[in-house]
Amino acid sequence: MCGIIGLHLRNPDLHPHLGGLLTGMLCEMANRGSDSAGVAVYGDPTWSPADTACVSVLESTPDLEAAVTAELGCAVSVSDLGDTRLVTADATAEALRDAVAAADPTALIAGFGYDVAVLKGVGHPRALADSWGLANAQGWQGVGHTRMATESAVNAAGAHPYAVGQDQCLVHNGSFANHATIRRELRAAGVHFDSENDTEVGARFVADQLAGGRDVETALKELCATFDGFYTLLVSNRDSFAVVRDAIACKPAVIAETADWVAMASEYRALSGLPGVERARIWEPEPEVVYAWSR
The missing domain is CATH 3.30.70 (Alpha-Beta Plaits)
Incomplete structure (x- = not known):
């Protein structure tokens, strides 16, 4: 299971409401993963x-x-x-x-x-959001994840987002089948790992690609060519927001876009409370197509 959410605000008038909107989205995904959760918030004047x-x-x-x-x-x-x-x-x-x-x-x-503050914890997403004061956060972009652990222990370290590059983060619904092989290759190239979690391999791979000068779209296309498994990924940094699914696209995802914002989630109900969603363009991302937006 697991649930992914992401919100990129184009309209500065919405920046003071980022945390409230993220809280609603995160809590709607709680039944997809209630053992732990995490968020990455870009631009909050108190946290960062x-x-x-x-x-x-x-x-x-x-x-x-x-x-x-x-x-x-x-x-x-x-x-x-x-x-x-x-x-x-x-x-x-x-x-x-x-x-x-x-x-x-x-x-x-x-x-x-x-620009980014990453918060993680063990427990129900609603309780965690309350403990962080997420509803009061501000900024231009946020990413969140509710976890049903399958690959590693239930602890804050295993929660998403995985944020291994400067102002970068990745959230993941699914499973990488060949993560052990790719981890060995990255380690041999000098990349450090903090865990045996498969999601960290994806995050380190993308960060390595970006550090090598590739843009996020090229990095995610390379990920699709390298990784086996079933996945929906959302990758963000201070200037961009991108979504990709595997070749079979069996993990759910929906994207909505208006003049004021771009959002994605594992299920539409996480988007249903966003302002103006009734006027949004809404679609299901195609397999292995990278959808990316920049600030």
Whole structure:
């Protein structure tokens, strides 16, 4: 099962309402996966302030703020949001990520960049959304996932999104059949992994493609040519939002588009509360066709 949602806002007047819209979408997908959930929110002024680096951290030491401050050599702020802690600082995203890793080598970095905050947790999606205060979030884009675990343990680390590149994330409904082979190939090329989860392989593959200079459409076409299995994927970064399904397209997905927004979900009911949806163009994405939008 598992449920995917994504919302890309074209109309700036809707930016203050991003969190409320995402909350409704996420909760509609709760019965597709109620053991854990996660979201990636782009542009919230509290979680990822403008011109400030933000790192999302799981399983971190209680004195993380002091440890990262000492490592980085400048002031650091840490916000606790359930299983996730958001670390922000006036630094480069890479420097802050590296300082967190050095300050607490056992911590798991769940996302990093300048615009994205990644929140993950174990429990029912509605309870998690309430605990995060998701309804109050703002921004121009959000991605979410409700998980029914099949490939790895039920913990916050195994929840989606998988955000392994700067301001990038991926959510996945389905299963990659040849993930072990691709993981070995990526490891041999020097790519680091945090888990044995098949979704992380897809995320690392896409991040590696983007780091090599490919755009998201080319990266996802290469993924379709390389990965076997059944999947619907949503990949986002600070400027783009893209959806692709496997060649058989057995995992459900629906896309809706208006002048004000683009949205996708595993089922239409997650889109039914969006403003102006009655006027939207609505369709089911075709197999192995990459649908992408840019800011």
